[in-house]
Amino acid sequence: MTALELDKICKSFGSVEVLKDISLTVEDGEFVVFVGPSGCGKSTLLRIIAGLEDPTSGTVAIGGDMVNTVPPAKRGIAMVFQSYALYPHLSVKDNMTLGLKQEGQPKAVIEERVTKAVRMLGLGAYIARRPSDLSGGQRQRVAIGRAIVREPKLFLFDEPLSNLDAALRMNMRVEIADLHRKLGASIIYVTHDQTEAMTLADKIVVLRDGHVEQVGSPMELYNNPANQFVAGFLGSPSMNFLEKSVAGQTAGTILGIRPEHLRLTENGRIRGTITHVERLGGDTNLLVITDADEKLTVRLFGQYDKSVGEATALDFDDSHAFHFDQDRQRIYQSAA
Amino acid sequence: MSKARQSTGATIAAHAVLIVYTIIALFPVFVIVINSFKTRQAIFREPLTLPDSDSFSLIGYQTVLKQGDFFLYFQNSMIVTVGSLFFILLFGAMAAFALAEYRFRGNMLMGLYLALGIMIPIRIGTVAILEMMVQTGLVNTLWALILVYTAQGLPLAVFILSAFMKQVSDDLKNAGRIDGLSEYKIFFRLVLPLVRPAMATVAVFNMIPIWNDLWFPLILAPSEQTKTLTLGSQVFIGQFVTDWNAVLSALSLAILPVMALYVVFSRQLIRGITSGAVK
Ligand SMILES: Nc1ncnc2c1ncn2[C@@H]1O[C@H](COP(=O)(O)OP(=O)(O)OP(=O)(O)O)[C@@H](O)[C@H]1O
Ligand SMILES: [Mg+2]
Numbered sequence: 001m002t003a004l005e006l007d008k009i010c011k012s013f014g015s016v017e018v019l020k021d022i023s024l025t026v027e028d029g030e031f032v033v034f035v036g037p038s039g040c041g042k043s044t045l046l047r048i049i050a051g052l053e054d055p056t057s058g059t060v061a062i063g064g065d066m067v068n069t070v071p072p073a074k075r076g077i078a079m080v081f082q083s084y085a086l087y088p089h090l091s092v093k094d095n096m097t098l099g100l101k102q103e104g105q106p107k108a109v110i111e112e113r114v115t116k117a118v119r120m121l122g123l124g125a126y127i128a129r130r131p132s133d134l135s136g137g138q139r140q141r142v143a144i145g146r147a148i149v150r151e152p153k154l155f156l157f158d159e160p161l162s163n164l165d166a167a168l169r170m171n172m173r174v175e176i177a178d179l180h181r182k183l184g185a186s187i188i189y190v191t192h193d194q195t196e197a198m199t200l201a202d203k204i205v206v207l208r209d210g211h212v213e214q215v216g217s218p219m220e221l222y223n224n225p226a227n228q229f230v231a232g233f234l235g236s237p238s239m240n241f242l243e244k245s246v247a248g249q250t251a252g253t254i255l256g257i258r259p260e261h262l263r264l265t266e267n268g269r270i271r272g273t274i275t276h277v278e279r280l281g282g283d284t285n286l287l288v289i290t291d292a293d294e295k296l297t298v299r300l301f302g303q304y305d306k307s308v309g310e311a312t313a314l315d316f317d318d319s320h321a322f323h324f325d326q327d328r329q330r331i332y333q334s335a336a
Numbered sequence: 337m338s339k340a341r342q343s344t345g346a347t348i349a350a351h352a353v354l355i356v357y358t359i360i361a362l363f364p365v366f367v368i369v370i371n372s373f374k375t376r377q378a379i380f381r382e383p384l385t386l387p388d389s390d391s392f393s394l395i396g397y398q399t400v401l402k403q404g405d406f407f408l409y410f411q412n413s414m415i416v417t418v419g420s421l422f423f424i425l426l427f428g429a430m431a432a433f434a435l436a437e438y439r440f441r442g443n444m445l446m447g448l449y450l451a452l453g454i455m456i457p458i459r460i461g462t463v464a465i466l467e468m469m470v471q472t473g474l475v476n477t478l479w480a481l482i483l484v485y486t487a488q489g490l491p492l493a494v495f496i497l498s499a500f501m502k503q504v505s506d507d508l509k510n511a512g513r514i515d516g517l518s519e520y521k522i523f524f525r526l527v528l529p530l531v532r533p534a535m536a537t538v539a540v541f542n543m544i545p546i547w548n549d550l551w552f553p554l555i556l557a558p559s560e561q562t563k564t565l566t567l568g569s570q571v572f573i574g575q576f577v578t579d580w581n582a583v584l585s586a587l588s589l590a591i592l593p594v595m596a597l598y599v600v601f602s603r604q605l606i607r608g609i610t611s612g613a614v615k
Pocket of ligand 2 (some may be wrong): 043
């Protein structure tokens with residue numbers, strides 16, 4: 001069964017087209033991540049799935065049923081917001097139970113589900129507090145708890161971790177992955193953090209300017225991007241794109257090489273000067289400006305004694321290079 | 337709330353200014369209250385001294401209380417003020433919510449139309465209002481006053497409240513929608529508690545002018561049954577003789593209910609400010 005099926009969703013605000021012809025399926029139990037630059041329509045798409053916004057055209061089906069005219073509360077979804085959106089005047093427990101009370105669930109069921117969620121999220125000590133008396137991470141947990149107790153068919157997360165600091169974000173990331181394993185629920189997760197996307201997703205949907213650029217598993221997108229945008233968006237530091245720096249390069253094509261696939265060699269095909277060195281301990285990142293005046297990043301494993309201003313030569317394995325045409329689309333090399 | 341870090345000098349200066357202002361503001365009230373407890377001669381001979389055993393007298397209060405209907409006037413004023421505030425806040429908040437929350441044709445125009453009401457004093461329409469009240473048979477009822485004051489208070493209330501409601505996060509309202517709250521519940525249970533400080537501000541702004549108004553009670557409801565306190569107190573002010581004891585006593589008594597209301601609202605105001613926003 002499919003948890004979610006979007007068919008040709010379009011959305012305009014006045015004359016501005018924000019979403020263009022989006023079709024997509026989410027399988028049962030799948031963890032799908034929407035990524036894309038700011039303003040590309042991720043939140044809008046999520047809000048359409050939740051029923052908070054009506055699509056201009058197209059249909060939304062959740063669990064096999066068309067839900068275009070079904071109000072948010074009856075769609076079998078739960079949403080976690082970037083801003084947490086906890087009810088500030090209610091205690092943690094009341095925050096979690098409000099939805100269930102509205103559904104008219106019996107008291108025993110409510111108690112049982114809340115107890116379970118509280119145990120799962122380690123919120124036992126805070127149950128009577130107001131949201132304002134909690135830390136950011138705890139608030140986020142309450143927001144997730146509020147979603148869990150609804151036992152929805154589909155979870156929607158809108159950048160749930162973006163207000164947390166780096167360390168906490170990593171913890172919560174692991175917790176969310178864990179939660180997905182325990183609940184086995186279908187999840188749609190919006191983020192513009194590609195680490196979150198790569199580590200959490202079964203399937204990544206890359207969006208840009210309101211349309212889907214590519215859909216696939218994280219490794220599929222990483223190893224086999226369909227176009228320059230996807231290639232540049234995933235991976236950190238991001239892929240280098242060179243138009244003329246490589247000796248013997250075909251004019252009019254763009255060559256994409258990931259920073260980790262470049263290596264230093266005496267007579268490499270790329271020549272340039274080091275402009276900056278980042279020593280991260282485990283890795284060393286070199287920023288290089290090529291003789292053809294293009295910038296690139298090199299990621300070397302281990303520690304290197306390089307200094308700014310030093311001339312350098314780089315090379316790469318042809319099997320690691322991607323080729324793009326002037327329309328930024330991938331040119332697939334015939335397999336050798 | 338974080339404590340503002342200021343130098344002691346600045347703190348002292350700020351307090352000095354506030355204390356001076358408080359004294360200036362409270363002085364007339366103080367004079368009225370002390371003189372209401374004095375004999376008529378004492379009021380005129382030494383208006384600024386406290387009542388002593390010689391000059392102490394409750395004659396003013398006795399006159400006021402003997403003027404049988406005084407409690408009725410009190411009650412009328414209270415009903416009119418509280419009733420008007422209730423309707424101003426209820427309808428003002430509802431209209432503000434609609435203007436702030438929903439996108440519909442004419443939203444802007446509606447907002448501007450209401451804002452116009454802030455600039456045009458309602459007294460300009462007194463004659464038309466009186467005609468309307470006569471036709472609907474509302475003259476000499478408290479409803480006449482409540483309706484007029486509600487109309488008078490609404491534009492500013494809508495203006496202020498919609499500005500505050502626009503700041504209530506969309507996510508919060510959407511979370512409510514996903515939890516199955518109806519639009520009414522979202523309004524009453526999520527939005528209203530969050531704009532409580534603004535509601536208190538609007539209430540305080542409207543309360544004093546309504547309580548003190550003489551114009552509309554005199555024109556729309558001058559009957560003995562519907563007199564308000566301000567209008568009722570006028571009996572002591574004659575063209576030739578004024579019963580100062582009674583006037584001062586009536587004024588002193590009139591302060592109490594507003595003060596009580598003010599305390600209620602200002603507590604809301606402060607609680608709202610200190611409760612802090614939740615991200
Ligand atoms: N109510 C609205 N009226 C008009 N335009 C809107 C409205 N809501 C969103 N937009 C526009 O739609 C586009 C997509 O917005 P959306 O919030 O979906 O972006 P996003 O991908 O979630 O970005 P971010 O990563 O910054 O959250 C933006 O250009 C935004 O300006
Ligand atoms: Mg967004």
